[in-house]
Amino acid sequence: MNNAISSVIIVGGGNAGWITAAILARKLKNKCAGQVSISLIESPNIKTIGVGEGTWPSMRRTLKSIGVSETEFIKSCNATFKQGAKFVGWVSGAKNDAYYHPLMLAGEDEQFNTLHAWHHQAQPQQGAFSKAFCVQDYICELGLAPKSITTPEYASVSNYAYHLDAGLFTDFIKKHCVEKLGVKLLTDDVIEVKASVENTISAVVTKENGLVSGDLFIDCTGFKRLLINKHYQIPFKSCKTILSADSAIACQVDYANTDQAIASTTISTAQSAGWIWDIGLQNRRGVGYVFASDYLSDSDAQAQLASYINNTAGNATNCTFKTIKFEPGHLSKFWHKNCVAIGLSAGFLEPLEASALLLIEMSANTLAEHFPANQSAMQLVADKFNQTFLYRWQRIIDFLKLHYILNQRHEPFWQDIKQAQSIPQSLQNQLELWRYQYPCVHDFEQAIEVFPLDSYLYILYGMGFKTDYPFNVSKQQQDLFLAQCSDIQLQLDHLINTLEPNRKLIEKIKKFGLQKI
Amino acid sequence: MQSFETLDGKRHQDIRIKTGHGENFGENVHCVPVVANELNQLAVHYPVCFLKDTETGQFGLYALLGFEPNQNLYIKSGQWGQDYLPLHIQRQPFIYQINTNSTGLNLAINVDSPRIDNQLGEALFLDDQQPSDYLQKMAKLVEFLQSSLASNQNFIQTLLNIDLIEPSQLQFQQADGQTKKIDGLYQVSRQQLASLSEQSIINLHKTGALQACYLLLASQENFKKLINWYKS
Numbered sequence: 001m002n003n004a005i006s007s008v009i010i011v012g013g014g015n016a017g018w019i020t021a022a023i024l025a026r027k028l029k030n031k032c033a034g035q036v037s038i039s040l041i042e043s044p045n046i047k048t049i050g051v052g053e054g055t056w057p058s059m060r061r062t063l064k065s066i067g068v069s070e071t072e073f074i075k076s077c078n079a080t081f082k083q084g085a086k087f088v089g090w091v092s093g094a095k096n097d098a099y100y101h102p103l104m105l106a107g108e109d110e111q112f113n114t115l116h117a118w119h120h121q122a123q124p125q126q127g128a129f130s131k132a133f134c135v136q137d138y139i140c141e142l143g144l145a146p147k148s149i150t151t152p153e154y155a156s157v158s159n160y161a162y163h164l165d166a167g168l169f170t171d172f173i174k175k176h177c178v179e180k181l182g183v184k185l186l187t188d189d190v191i192e193v194k195a196s197v198e199n200t201i202s203a204v205v206t207k208e209n210g211l212v213s214g215d216l217f218i219d220c221t222g223f224k225r226l227l228i229n230k231h232y233q234i235p236f237k238s239c240k241t242i243l244s245a246d247s248a249i250a251c252q253v254d255y256a257n258t259d260q261a262i263a264s265t266t267i268s269t270a271q272s273a274g275w276i277w278d279i280g281l282q283n284r285r286g287v288g289y290v291f292a293s294d295y296l297s298d299s300d301a302q303a304q305l306a307s308y309i310n311n312t313a314g315n316a317t318n319c320t321f322k323t324i325k326f327e328p329g330h331l332s333k334f335w336h337k338n339c340v341a342i343g344l345s346a347g348f349l350e351p352l353e354a355s356a357l358l359l360i361e362m363s364a365n366t367l368a369e370h371f372p373a374n375q376s377a378m379q380l381v382a383d384k385f386n387q388t389f390l391y392r393w394q395r396i397i398d399f400l401k402l403h404y405i406l407n408q409r410h411e412p413f414w415q416d417i418k419q420a421q422s423i424p425q426s427l428q429n430q431l432e433l434w435r436y437q438y439p440c441v442h443d444f445e446q447a448i449e450v451f452p453l454d455s456y457l458y459i460l461y462g463m464g465f466k467t468d469y470p471f472n473v474s475k476q477q478q479d480l481f482l483a484q485c486s487d488i489q490l491q492l493d494h495l496i497n498t499l500e501p502n503r504k505l506i507e508k509i510k511k512f513g514l515q516k517i
Numbered sequence: 518m519q520s521f522e523t524l525d526g527k528r529h530q531d532i533r534i535k536t537g538h539g540e541n542f543g544e545n546v547h548c549v550p551v552v553a554n555e556l557n558q559l560a561v562h563y564p565v566c567f568l569k570d571t572e573t574g575q576f577g578l579y580a581l582l583g584f585e586p587n588q589n590l591y592i593k594s595g596q597w598g599q600d601y602l603p604l605h606i607q608r609q610p611f612i613y614q615i616n617t618n619s620t621g622l623n624l625a626i627n628v629d630s631p632r633i634d635n636q637l638g639e640a641l642f643l644d645d646q647q648p649s650d651y652l653q654k655m656a657k658l659v660e661f662l663q664s665s666l667a668s669n670q671n672f673i674q675t676l677l678n679i680d681l682i683e684p685s686q687l688q689f690q691q692a693d694g695q696t697k698k699i700d701g702l703y704q705v706s707r708q709q710l711a712s713l714s715e716q717s718i719i720n721l722h723k724t725g726a727l728q729a730c731y732l733l734l735a736s737q738e739n740f741k742k743l744i745n746w747y748k749s
Contacts, residue, residue, distance in 0.1 A: 149574035150701070512573045516677070517684055517703065 003374045005215040006036050011190055011204060011227060012220035013042030015166060015357065016343020018173040020218055020364040022066040025181035027368035036371075039184040039214070040177070041206060046189075053279050053286045054082055054266050054354035055161045057103055060154045062361050068176050070153035071513040074506065076172045078282040079164040080262050081146050081502060083136050085353070089270035091463050092408050099129070099462030100265070101353075102136035103159040106454040115438045117473045117481035119461070129461035132485065135492045140264045145505035148498055153514045157499065161354070163266070163279045163286075186212065190221075193231040200338045200375075201227065216372070219341040223348075228331060228341040236347075238329040239397050242422055243404075244295075244413070245274050245350045248324045249302055250288035253314040260313065262502040268352065269308065272296065273413040276308050277351065282506055285314065290350045295413040298323055330393045335382040338375070340367060347393060352403060355396050358450070363389065395450050398427040402456065405431075406463040434460065438467055521625040523616055526646035529626060533638040534610065534651070538597035542631050544606060545592060547583035551603045552665035553672045553729045558601040560736040563591075564743060567673070567682055567703035576673050576682065576703065581743065584699060590746040604662045611655055613663040622648055622656040623663075675726055679717060681709050687740060692748045704737065705730045 008024060010017050021040050028036045063073055073079060084102035091097050107114075118132050131137045136158050139146070146160035177183035192205035194213075203213035204227075219227040228234050240246060267278040274291030289305040296304075306316035330347025334340060342363045349355055366388060372381040405418040405427075420428070430443060439460070441453050473481075500508075522528070538544055548568065551559055559565055563580035570577055580603050582589040591597055597606075610630030616623045632638070639651040648656070676682050685704035691697045710730055713721070721727040 148571075150569040150571060151574075508573065512575055515569065515574060515576065516680070517682060 003376070004035070005372050005374060005378070006032075007214040008036060008038050008216045008218065009204065009212060009214035010038065010040040010218040010220055012222060012343075012345070013040055013170070013174065013185075014220060014222060014343065015170050015173075016222075016345070016360045017042070017218075017220035018170055018177055019062070019357070019360050020220060020342050020367070021177045021183045022173050022181060023062065023361070023364035024368050024371075025177060025183050026066045027365070028371060029181075031368070031371065037184065038182070039186060039212070041186045041188055041190055041204070041212065043189045044187050053166055053281070054163055054277075054351065054357075056354055056358045056361075057156075057159055057161045058358060058361050059162055060156075060160075062365075064154045066173075066176065067180065068172075069516070071509055073172065074509050077162075077164045077168045078284075079162045079169075080281055080506060081264060082161045082163045082266060082279075083140050083146050083158060083264045085266045085268055086140065087268050087270070087403070087462070089409075090268075090275075090403065090407060093270060099458075100131075100137045100140065101455060101458040101462065102130050102134055102140070102265075103161060104134040104136040105159070105452065106130070106133035106457055113477055114481040114484050115457070116469055116471075117477045119438075119467060119469070120473045130458050132488070133457075135488055135495060138492050139495060139499065142496070143261045143264055143501050144495070144499040145264065145502045146499075147505070148500065149505060149508045149512065149514070151514070152517050157495065163281055165281055165286075190226060193227060195231070198337075201231070215338065215375070216378075217339045218367075219339055219345045220343045222344040223326075225331075225341065225345045227339045228334075228336065228345055232336050232339060234336055234341075235332045236327070236329055237332050238327055239349075240328050242397055242401055242424060243328045243350060244292040244417055244422075245290045246326060246328060247293045247298065247301070248288050248290045248326070248350075249298070249305055249321050250286070250324065251305070251309075251319040251321045253285040253287050253309055253316075253319060255284065256313045259503070262506065264502050266354070270407075270409065270414075271304050271308075272411045273301070274350075275352070276305060278308075278312065280502075282503075287314070290352075292413055293325075295411075332390075333386045334363070334389050335385045337382075338378060340382075340385070342367075346389075349396060349400060352400050353396070353451070353455075355400075355450070359389075359392070359396075362392065362450070391445070392450050394424070394426065398424055398430075399451050399455065399459075401427055402459050403463075406460070406465055434465070434467055436467070437469055519627050520629045521612060521614070522628050523614055523618065524611075524622060524624040524626050524641075525618055526642050526648075530642050530646060531635055532626070532628075532641050533634045533636065534641065535632045535634050535638040538602060538606065539592050539595045540589075541595065542609065544597055545587050545589045547586060547588050548579040548581050549603050550605050551578050551580045552662065552669045553578060553725075554661070554665040554668065555604055556729050556732040556736070559603065560732040560739075562601055562739065563603075563736060564739040565733055565736045566685070568701060569703075576677070578669060578673065581702075581740075583743070584697065584747055590743055604658065604665070608655065608659050608662055611659050613659050622652065624652075624656055624659060672724070672726055672729060675721070675724065676705070676730070679709075679713070681706055681730065683709070689744050705733050707734065710734075 010021055017040055021038055025038045084100055086098060086100050088098045139158055146158040147156050151157055178185050186209060188206040188208050190204045191207055193201055194203040194205060196202045201217045203211045206212055217227055219225060262280040269276045271289060273295035274289060276287065276289045279286040287309060289301050291301045302321055309316040309319065326348050328349050331341055334346050343360050366385060370381045370384060372378045401423060405423060407414050407418060439453060439456055551565060556565065559580055565578060565580050567576045568579045582591055610627040610632045611624045613623055614625035640649050641652045643649055682703050683706040685702050687699040687702055689697055718727060
């Protein structure tokens with residue numbers, strides 16, 4: 001095993017570091033016969049940022065694959081079920097302006113046979129698209145959980161992801177990594193990077209433990225970018241001209257009482273210069289305002305946030321507000337030499353679609369699946385990785401932008417953000433195409449898209465996008481559509497009788513636990 | 518309906534218990550909870566499976582009696598004519614309850630049970646308020662059921678811990694040609710059972726769990742009988 005990659009050093013112990021450690025440890029155990037060691041250096045002094053209290057359904061697969069129990073996860077992380085996002089006020093800001101981006105898929109096959117029939121109806125109401133294509137809108141409006149106490153761990157009745165306490169989640173994964181997955185933890189500060197003549201990193205120097213050498217280094221040092229930028233000076237690609245939000249004020253809001261319903265979706269409410277997220281955990285809500293500092297001062301933003309909290313059964317006078325400034329964008333490459341950046345070090349975008357944890361999972365999985373056997377394979381794997389993730393970041397930026405460009409609001413922030421010159425060409429082309437024909441899977445380049453076609457449909461038609469398809473609706477399609485409508489009604493009748501409110505199920509899980517089978 | 522009162526020689530002096538079995542006692546149920554301790558007797562007559570409690574999601578052991586709500590295919594012409602009845606059925610209308618009063622029997626009685634009568638059936642107490650033979654027999658049965666319930670939970674947990682329980686779907690053709698699917702049944706995994714380590718087998722054997730697993734698997738043969746009854 002002369003130059004085999006047998007030692008991975010992860011620098012930084014936030015969400016990114018520990019999730020990456022868990023996925024690598026689990027996946028490489030068989031693949032590399034236990035001959036690759038995973039170590040993580042965590043600073044005792046640096047507090048993690050803990051962004052991202054929302055996940056994608058992929059987190060269920062990730063947690064299952066690393067071997068944790070869903071019951072334990074829910075108990076330990078104050079986790080709740082997330083069945084999508086509800087966008088309030090994003091189109092006109094009028095009183096009933098709201099639509100859903102549910103997590104259930106909208107169609108069984110790739111054809112979306114009934115899209116034209118739906119769109120062709122007399123007057124599709126705003127927000128009506130997702131209701132015509134899946135039951136999850138209704139489930140969320142009723143505050144019902146996506147499964148019942150008899151559903152096995154990680155299985156669903158309606159597709160779901162999680163809301164979680166990011167700090168507790170990191171601790172939970174860390175414990176599992178150290179106790180069950182054999183990840184070596186070094187509590188120490190990295191003070192220097194040592195490189196070889198070819199400028200590959202040979203070791204990092206730590207304050208207490210001296211030299212820690214390894215074959216592959218993972219930079220999970222957040223905005224510090226200790227290895228990828230401080231050492232390698234890989235440039236950062238800002239996307240502020242596309243997504244102008246660059247600030248966030250976050251706080252924790254107590255429930256009015258211990259029985260208050262827990263929302264089954266992330267609620268995203270448009271404001272004058274951005275939007276407010278509202279995430280219901282077991283014991284509190286996580287609420288924050290993402291805004292563009294070019295349009296709004298911190299103090300005005302905080303006042304808007306406080307007013308939102310007071311209007312949604314919270315009490316802003318009890319809240320501690322934390323302001324975070326960020327540059328939206330990502331590195332121009334994520335893997336350089338023998339160093340890979342994962343998490344905030346790779347980049348950051350406003351948490352509109354919970355892409356932060358999703359990208360960590362995707363990066364760690366891709367790294368594990370394409371794990372370079374030796375130094376010679378490294379460059380080839382790195383090139384492929386960079387290509388894949390540049391594409392993915394681009395796709396996420398396009399998708400987030402899509403949420404903004406169909407708005408009809410009057411504030412300068414909302415007017416400016418839909419200007420053509422701020423829209424990436426790739427997205428402009430797609431929108432142009434979709435004015436004439438319906439989106440289909442073939443409009444997307446890669447087999448593993450970050451967001452499925454269904455997500456695009458939910459946003460587009462949820463916001464009232466019009467497609468001028470020149471053909472009639474066939475009799476067959478019309479019949480299919482009617483069958484779909486009655487099927488959704490049947491499903492709904494059944495689910496209303498089966499599912500319980502979110503909080504009630506969470507409490508049952510804490511008391512009895514879910515079964516593995 | 519259920520309304521339990523701690524058994525008392527004075528208060529319940531005149532109560533008699535009707536002892537038959539069938540629909541008139543509300544026994545038209547499609548499944549009944551059972552304990553591993555009675556599998557020897559059950560396995561000959563009933564298919565026994567694990568089902569999840571819909572309120573708690575926890576596994577329990579049940580004898581299957583029918584495939585529709587309120588359907589007990591073992592009841593013929595109103596009578597439950599099986600040689601062996603599950604303890605949970607036999608114990609009616611009593612439950613276990615620590616009892617400090619004079620009877621010395623740890624029993625409570627469901628005074629709303631259709632079995633309660635003041636003329637017909639078995640007397641509970643003799644003239645001197647001492648328990649009758651019938652009541653003493655019931656007290657023993659209820660005590661046995663009570664102690665069996667605790668070991669039953671251990672049995673289920675032991676099996677769950679080594680992944681020995683798996684979902685098992687039952688499906689058959691109905692008389693009208695439609696396929697009937699029964700979900701929510703769980704059974705001992707034959708594959709998992711066959712691949713246990715020697716040490717696990719010894720451990721299971723010592724607690725009687727191994728024998729129970731084979732009895733459970735054998736009891737599945739009774740589904741054939743049940744399906745035939747269902748179709749006819």
